[in-house]
Amino acid sequence: MIRVVLPYPLKTLAHVDGEVELTVEGPATLGSVLDALEARYPMLKGTIRDHVTQERRPFLRYFACQEDLSLEPANVTLPDPVISGAEPLVILASIAGG
Amino acid sequence: MKGSPADPNRLYASQTSGWFGQIIQRSSDGGKTWEQPGTKPGEPTKTPDGMPMGESNKFVYDTSPGSGKPLTTHQWYDGTQHPWEFKRVWHLEPSLTDPNTVYAGIEDAAIFRTTDGGKTWQELAGLRGHGTGPKWAPGAGGMCLHTILLDPKNSKRIFVAISSAGAFRSDDGGTSWKPINRGLKSEYIPDPNAEIGHCVHRIAMHRSRPNTLFMQKHWDVLRTDDAGDNWREVSGNLPTDFGFVIDVHAHEPETVYVVPIKSDSEHFPLEGKLRVYRSRSGGNEWEPLTNGLPQRDCYVNVLRDSMSVDSLDPCGVYFGTTGGQVYASADSGDKWFPIVRDLPPVFSVEVQTLA
Numbered sequence: 378m379i380r381v382v383l384p385y386p387l388k389t390l391a392h393v394d395g396e397v398e399l400t401v402e403g404p405a406t407l408g409s410v411l412d413a414l415e416a417r418y419p420m421l422k423g424t425i426r427d428h429v430t431q432e433r434r435p436f437l438r439y440f441a442c443q444e445d446l447s448l449e450p451a452n453v454t455l456p457d458p459v460i461s462g463a464e465p466l467v468i469l470a471s472i473a474g475g
Numbered sequence: 476m477k478g479s480p481a482d483p484n485r486l487y488a489s490q491t492s493g494w495f496g497q498i499i500q501r502s503s504d505g506g507k508t509w510e511q512p513g514t515k516p517g518e519p520t521k522t523p524d525g526m527p528m529g530e531s532n533k534f535v536y537d538t539s540p541g542s543g544k545p546l547t548t549h550q551w552y553d554g555t556q557h558p559w560e561f562k563r564v565w566h567l568e569p570s571l572t573d574p575n576t577v578y579a580g581i582e583d584a585a586i587f588r589t590t591d592g593g594k595t596w597q598e599l600a601g602l603r604g605h606g607t608g609p610k611w612a613p614g615a616g617g618m619c620l621h622t623i624l625l626d627p628k629n630s631k632r633i634f635v636a637i638s639s640a641g642a643f644r645s646d647d648g649g650t651s652w653k654p655i656n657r658g659l660k661s662e663y664i665p666d667p668n669a670e671i672g673h674c675v676h677r678i679a680m681h682r683s684r685p686n687t688l689f690m691q692k693h694w695d696v697l698r699t700d701d702a703g704d705n706w707r708e709v710s711g712n713l714p715t716d717f718g719f720v721i722d723v724h725a726h727e728p729e730t731v732y733v734v735p736i737k738s739d740s741e742h743f744p745l746e747g748k749l750r751v752y753r754s755r756s757g758g759n760e761w762e763p764l765t766n767g768l769p770q771r772d773c774y775v776n777v778l779r780d781s782m783s784v785d786s787l788d789p790c791g792v793y794f795g796t797t798g799g800q801v802y803a804s805a806d807s808g809d810k811w812f813p814i815v816r817d818l819p820p821v822f823s824v825e826v827q828t829l830a
Contacts, residue, residue: 384494386492386494386495389497390495390511391496415529419513419529419712420511420527420529420531421529422529422530422533423496423497423532423533424495424496424498424532425495425532427496428530428532428533428535429535433495434494434495434496435493436493436494437494437495437723456769470495471494472638473494
């Protein structure tokens with residue numbers, strides 16, 4: 378079970394409170410977790426990654442176990458504590474706009 | 476935001492941000508609740524017939540061979556060619572007859588259509604592909620398709636306007652398009668009378684006379700009486716003919732409203748006095764409407780989608796400002812009062828007459 382923390386506006390969009398819990402088939406990579414997230418909450422498609430290029434939106438970043446995973450490739454395996462559910466994958470919206 | 480003329484409970488809204496990109500929201504209960512079309516949590520990501528879900532915010536330019544001449548570039552600020560990149564939805568225009576059909580004007584300029592209530596969107600690529608597309612260039616606000624008018628007497632006819640390419644018309648339901656900018660004169664472009672390149676800000680139509688259109692251009696207010704084939708300036712005695720918004724009275728097709736703005740570099744009313752100007756003669760002769768509007772130290776702007784009229788008699792007129800006020804007049808503009816203030820900048824004002 379993978380835990381994901383969404384920024385507040387995406388929680389509103391997905392109609393969820395608190396963390397999201399996902400079951401991921403196969404290796405738990407950054408890409409497979411985001412795939413599972415979008416599969417369960419299709420309204421999040423296009424909001425975290427571009428629909429077409431699948432690139433991360435520039436004002437969002439990925440963190441886990443106090444490490445910034447934003448620039449890692451999609452096939453990077455997530456840290457063990459994230460895979461075990463001890464730590465969440467955090468999708469963080471930047472403080473931007475002045 | 477825009478409501479469906481065919482179903483007052485059906486509303487469509489476009490949200491966009493640098494964080495989460497484009498979001499399309501839809502209400503089917505007059506605005507009490509909103510949803511992204513076709514994307515309920517926990518549902519399968521494909522419909523039973525295999526259509527992907529979660530695509531209400533997916534706007535992908537049509538590059539298929541069947542769409543005619545799919546383009547890959549337009550003109551950039553420095554004159555070089557630049558790829559088309561989807562940025563945001565500027566305007567949503569629901570069909571006059573079908574609540575599930577909506578047209579979307581987007582940046583970089585193109586027109587899209589949904590026929591399933593916003594779940595999926597397809598480009599009407601003939602607009603970008605008709606031939607002048609590579610010459611289109613963005614204005615200061617981006618290269619946006621901001622105006623879509625549907626002809627109530629001819630279901631095949633659609634008008635659109637693009638900053639800063641100009642106005643275009645389709646007579647076959649959006650398949651093919653042509654520029655309709657003859658008579659527009661823009662001194663700030665290399666050829667002031669060019670076929671395209673004009674920074675049209677907004678076009679308005681009265682339902683009873685769809686061949687007559689009123690235009691607020693970057694500078695100049697104009698009208699056409701032949702569906703855009705020929706335009707003529709009707710700025711007349713306006714104190715400045717720069718502005719964004721323009722609209723037509725609900726029952727008097729020759730009564731037109733604009734809000735003059737000082738200049739393209741100073742986006743506020745002349746002398747700090749917020750004045751709506753009304754012409755009862757289809758242009759040229761304009762009168763200032765000031766009763767109830769701030770007449771000193773007012774430095775707001777009124778953006779292009781921020782005026783609307785109701786269908787009551789006398790006609791109600793409404794407009795919002797970048798200062799967060801929405802002003803209303805229940806008597807065609809003679810007297811105004813704020814119905815809400817202290818909002819964030821108002822981008823869109825939509826009025827529905829329910830009874």
